[in-house]
Amino acid sequence: MKATLKAVLATSLLLAPAAFATKVPIPVEGATLNISVQIQTQVLINESGSPNGKDMSYDMYVRRTRLLANGDISPNFTYLLQVDNANFGKFGSFTVPRAIIQDAWVGWAPFGQTGGNVLYIDAGILLIPISHHLLESTTNFITADVNTDEFRFPGNAFPALRDTGIQLRGWWFDKKLGFRGGVYEGYTPITQPAGTCTASGAGCITPHRYPQFAGFVNFNIIGSEEGGWLYGAYKWGKDPILSVGVSGVYQADAIRNTGVNATGNITNQRLASADIYLNLPQTEAAELVVEAEGYLNGYGSGNPNTGKGLLVMAGYRFGFIAPYAAFNYFQSEDCSGLLLTTAQTTTCNASVGSANSRNWKAGLNFFFNKNLNHLNLEFQLNHGQSAYGPQSITVANAGYAPAGISTNLRTPTQKSFLAHWNVIF
Numbered sequence: 106m107k108a109t110l111k112a113v114l115a116t117s118l119l120l121a122p123a124a125f126a127t128k129v130p131i132p133v134e135g136a137t138l139n140i141s142v143q144i145q146t147q148v149l150i151n152e153s154g155s156p157n158g159k160d161m162s163y164d165m166y167v168r169r170t171r172l173l174a175n176g177d178i179s180p181n182f183t184y185l186l187q188v189d190n191a192n193f194g195k196f197g198s199f200t201v202p203r204a205i206i207q208d209a210w211v212g213w214a215p216f217g218q219t220g221g222n223v224l225y226i227d228a229g230i231l232l233i234p235i236s237h238h239l240l241e242s243t244t245n246f247i248t249a250d251v252n253t254d255e256f257r258f259p260g261n262a263f264p265a266l267r268d269t270g271i272q273l274r275g276w277w278f279d280k281k282l283g284f285r286g287g288v289y290e291g292y293t294p295i296t297q298p299a300g301t302c303t304a305s306g307a308g309c310i311t312p313h314r315y316p317q318f319a320g321f322v323n324f325n326i327i328g329s330e331e332g333g334w335l336y337g338a339y340k341w342g343k344d345p346i347l348s349v350g351v352s353g354v355y356q357a358d359a360i361r362n363t364g365v366n367a368t369g370n371i372t373n374q375r376l377a378s379a380d381i382y383l384n385l386p387q388t389e390a391a392e393l394v395v396e397a398e399g400y401l402n403g404y405g406s407g408n409p410n411t412g413k414g415l416l417v418m419a420g421y422r423f424g425f426i427a428p429y430a431a432f433n434y435f436q437s438e439d440c441s442g443l444l445l446t447t448a449q450t451t452t453c454n455a456s457v458g459s460a461n462s463r464n465w466k467a468g469l470n471f472f473f474n475k476n477l478n479h480l481n482l483e484f485q486l487n488h489g490q491s492a493y494g495p496q497s498i499t500v501a502n503a504g505y506a507p508a509g510i511s512t513n514l515r516t517p518t519q520k521s522f523l524a525h526w527n528v529i530f
Contacts, residue, residue, distance in 0.1 A: 127530075137176035141529055143244065145169040148524040154495040158508035162495070166194035168250065168525070169243060170204075183212045183225075185334070191265065196503035206230065207265055212274070221279035227287075228271045234285050234321035236378040236398055237336060237350045238416060239266060242476070245337035247394055247420040247429050249470075249481035249525035253492055254433035254462040255414035256376065256400040259360060262296045268317065276331035283331040286320025292359040292374065310361055310371060317356040317374070324349050330382070338394050339384075339422055341475055346384040353377045362405035372405035391423045400435075407453050409460035412437040420470065427470040435462040435490065459512050463488040468523075481525040488518040495519050 129138040145168040154162025170190040177183050190204035210229030217223065234240060238252060246252075258266070272287030292311050294302040302309035323331070328346035330336055340346065359374035380398040387393075400414035413436055420429035437460050440453035468483030487494025490512040496519065499506050510516060 135177070135179045138174060139176050141171075141173040141175075143169060143171040143173065143527070143529040145243070145525065145527045147250075147526075149493065150522045151493070151495050151498070152520040153507055153510060154498055154519075155507060156505045158495070158510055162498070162507075164195060166192055166196075168192060168195075171207075173208075177218070178211075180217065181214050183214070183218060185210055189265070196498070205264060207267060208232070214275075222275075222277050224273065224275040224277075226271070227274055227285075229269070230267050231270050231272055231289070233263065233266050233268050233289065233317075233354065234272075234319050234352055235266060235354060235376065236321070236352050236400070237323065237348075237380040237382060238396060238398055240285075240321065240336055242335040242337050244479075244527050244529055245339060245476040247338045247396060247418040247470075248431050248466050249468060249483045249523055250492075252416050252418070252431065252433055254464050254490060255398065255416040255435055256378070257402045257404070257410035257412070257414070257435065257460065258376065259404060259408075259410040260292075260296070262292070270317075276329075280329040280331040281325045283323035283325070284321065286318075286322075289317040289319060291315070291317025291356040297361075311356070311358050312371070313358060315357040315359070317354065317359070319352070319354040321352040322350060328384075330384075336382075337476065338396070338420065339392065339427070339472075339476060340386070341389060341392070342384075343386055343389055345386065346382070348382045350380045350382070351378065360404050360408075362408050370405070372408075373403070375401075375403035377401045391421070393419070393421050395419045402435075406438075407440060407457070409437045409457040412457075412460070414462075422470075422472070425472045427472070429466075429468055429470060431466040433462050433464040433466075433491075435460065437461055455513075458514065459490070461489045461512075461514050462491060463514065463518075464491050464494075476527075477530070478528050480527075481523070483523040483525065485521040485523065486518050487521060488516075489514050493521050493523065 127140045129140055131138050147166055147168045149164045151162045170193060171187055173187045175185040185208055187208035188204055189207040208230055210227050210231055212225040212227045214223055214225050268289040270287055270289030272285055274285035276283045294309055297310060326347045328344050330346050330348060354376040356374045358371045360372050362370050362372045378398055378400050383395040385393040396418045398416045402410055402412055404410045415434040418431040420427045437457035440450050465486040466483055468481055471480045473479060485493055491497055495507040495510045496512045
């Protein structure tokens, strides 16, 4: 294991190029075009990740390969188009999924795009405003990658948590209040087998074709982090920032409850979050960043995805190095409030216990050119459901599942090592 880590470290630190954006002149008066390329390579080593559940697994893949074009059409219109080829080579898969148009939207700011009070109307393929953390740039997290173990979005067919929709976005009160939210397509009958939706609505999710509603509001108590499309963890600034935010996602009749009673009843999709973000610079060369988010997940009684979640992260940058740590927690609601037989209670407890999470992360972030070019070396302790670790390896995504590994908390904690190199230019 020590020899393997030394090899990974040596490989990861080679050839760290400078990063820059490219402005392309176009023959359209008042319009601009910027082209960016983002490449994120990952090396993941999982304890007990082999098919026999005893040996380590080694995985080298490109987490994100993105081509982004954005700019202004006029002083009041802006646009963004992003193509992403996610997880190329993960688990040895070089065929699916392949590159997709992940973001594509046009924004209209009727009163202008600059100043302390700005309002946009966006339409297209948009990020669902689930929480502050999930509205941060993939180049600028505290941890190596996005955290998703602390909330549940069951059965969603939204690529990278994007959905088609129309939303209001912007900031008011001299950038003290940020907001975004609107109406989105949400879950639809196409997400289930053909022919399951009948005229009576039997066997159909969203039988009335209700849309999805979502919104996020950010209150900046000290300083401000408003003024852009995405947030970021590290600022490289001089002024402190303290903000709190709340969000909510709702769609009626959008989830088929497959809980303990296996009735298949339709229930509403509900997800809410509250967060706090602190950026405390000592000088431009040092800053403390702390984020905490709590989630309420509601998908019906006896559903393992119904429960409470928590994400806590902290990082301290001094110069070009930032040590950090994070904790992901999810606890399904128990079955004590349900009218069940003894046998049903046993089945229910086993079901809801399969979705809990207790995951720790600690690492070092090396900034070669701020968030444009940096390397994360991250150690993880995965217990329960996790986006990493051997419990994330399944027949569906890898062709096998490690023997003896499950997402139940009775399974011992598994260790992982992740090297994540982000470059955007």
